[in-house]
Amino acid sequence: MAASVETVEKVQSLGERYKHGFVTDIEMETAPKGLSEDTVRFISAKKNEPEWLLEWRLKAFRHWLEMPEPQWAKVDFPPIDYQDAYYFAAPKSDDDKPKSLDEVDPKLLETYEKLGIPLREQEMLAGVAVDAVFDSVSVATTFKKKLEEAGVIFCSISEAVQKHPELVQKYLGSVVPAADNKHACLNSAVFTDGSFVYIPKGVRCPMELSTYFRINAENTGQFERTLIIADEGSYVSYLEGCTAPMRDENQLHAAVVELIALDDAEIKYSTVQNWYPGDENGVGGIYNFVTKRGLCAGRNSKISWTQVETGSAITWKYPSCILKGDNSVGEFYSIAITNNMQQADTGTKMIHLGRNTRSRIISKGIAAGRSAQTYRGLVSLGGGAENARNHTQCDSLLIGDRCAAHTVPYIVSKNRSANLEHEATTSRISEDQLFYCRQRGIGEEDAVALVVNGFCREVLQQLPMEFAVEAQKLVGISLEGSVG
Amino acid sequence: MLEIKNLHATVDGTEILKGIDLSIGAGEVHAIMGPNGSGKSTLSYVLSGRDGYEVTEGEVLLKGQNLLDLAPEERAAAGVFLAFQYPVEIPGVPNTTFLKEAVNAVRKSRGESALDAMQFLKVLRAKVKELGMSDEYLKRAVNAGFSGGEKKRNEVLQMAMLEPALAVLDETDSGLDIDALKAVADGVNALRGPERSMLVITHYQRLLDYIVPDRVHVLSQGRIIRSGGPELAKELEAKGYADIIEAAA
């Protein structure tokens, strides 16, 4: 997202508002409650979108009307009342935001503290008005300059629609079609923000797009849409989300992420998801229904998903790879932690189409409290996928005896030359291990965190350094109160 | 240093320790010998505060502090160290990480500042060298895939890092060949000092040739039935447990 541009606008609009004595026209800022074709038109008009995009949204909306909710996931929640929600609201005014960290929920601050997040970033994350914004301008500008020099396009999807319509039109919906599933349909119809990345031929993106993104974490939306294109021979590492717990008044989140890797390109996409999980009884948490899919379109391309899922009341998410190019590689590394009443149904799909395609799945599920989680994974080999290989390893760790973990692997093979390996284990955190740690002076909760971090190590190692450290702390924090 | 008075303990409702009295002075090394099932490991767990080992009577004081009210990690901070008979594997957690967590946790509860990574590694490398271990071993996960000898040596390394006031070594000799036994004994002997008391639990006299104790106690069915100097271990070796136990009855 173009932080500098946004920031400047924000600051300007602030001045504007002072000038006009805070008069804002609510009618113009927020779409009426509920979802209809008018809502979709309103959003598209607000964003000044070209005709083709409006049509695309409307088509998605019409599909959405007819499409049933996905039923196969092992999650349980009351029907969603789509008409009882707002689908477009202008960003919150600074007047509505806390003025300083003193006004922020102390519990939230405590967690920031434990994660070791610097004060400035705490302010950004907690949505504190004004101050932090100025601070981020210079940092953001430096990043932006570096990226521009490399020819990398990194901006909000709305900005990309205006400035790079040919790229957006070519790739939007090319991996996750508008009619893919009910949640993706909804996103296609009403998405309001998200990121756009284009890495030109032969360019290795000069930085993790993580750091940059985090500064903009404030705007993480309800219906995010992300599109990343790595042109031939390019490389990018992108980190989404953040370890700090994020709160949002909107219960339903339905994001779509599409990745496209052309010949010899590589995309590494890492997610740390820590949306509000609800209280101990599961009241008030976020429903996170995400469609993430990458297309290894070119030869020798590679897409790697790494996720650390600790938040949300319900997680429904299957970052997948379509391995179309010959010799392409798909990877999925996942840590899912559920505690209290959380439910997670997550996994991946590896669709092998090209020759010599390889995929690797490592899933680590940790369930505590009364939570339930399912690993659901599909490995599919098409007729043309000569010599395709997959290795899947699913390990579940249970803490306490009121939680549940399930593993549901699906394999569809139309090719006899395939080489598939699947390993699955389920274990309980052992009293021996905890006592051993405690005898050495490590407190019980730290001992749990240590053992669980060890259990997740293979996945944590996949994360960019700076986040690996935070993610380790997050693992401990997510499991607080799970023993004893 | 350590005062155990009339200690009774039950496991799952069965009384295993039936009134133990034992006093170890600062700098002393005492050995507890006894047949299998006599309650040796139970004593080590009761001293270190393991869940499920319930003290029904008696007291345990370390430097005058009542240990029985403390959680296992608090006892560790107070200076209790247990070298396990069966060291536990913790997959995915490198030895260095584990030791750093442990050392800093103990320092913290003693009101000392945490060691940073550099300081810590310096101390650790020095100890590893002293014990004749290789650095490579530090990167491996705690006890995971270690040989019996490596596990026991790792216990001694942890003890060296944590510098306990009371070290309880539960059958640290079991499963070791003679070279490994010597190496472990050398490590333990190097840690003997005026500020440290040790309770060396063993089934066989062999270990006590290398770690020479000040006192030897014979445990049978949850009671200390005889105590004596190092010569008692030799007598046990010569006569066997049955004779000694019968003579004491």
Ligand SMILES: Nc1ncnc2c1ncn2[C@@H]1O[C@H](COP(=O)(O)OP(=O)(O)O)[C@@H](O)[C@H]1O
């Ligand atoms: N967890 C337990 N539950 C029930 N009985 C136990 C348990 N642990 C030990 N015991 C019993 O306590 C007695 C002493 O065991 P232990 O302390 O392990 O002996 P030692 O270490 O001297 O071989 C044995 O009879 C053993 O069966």
Ligand SMILES: [Mg+2]
């Ligand atoms: Mg024993």
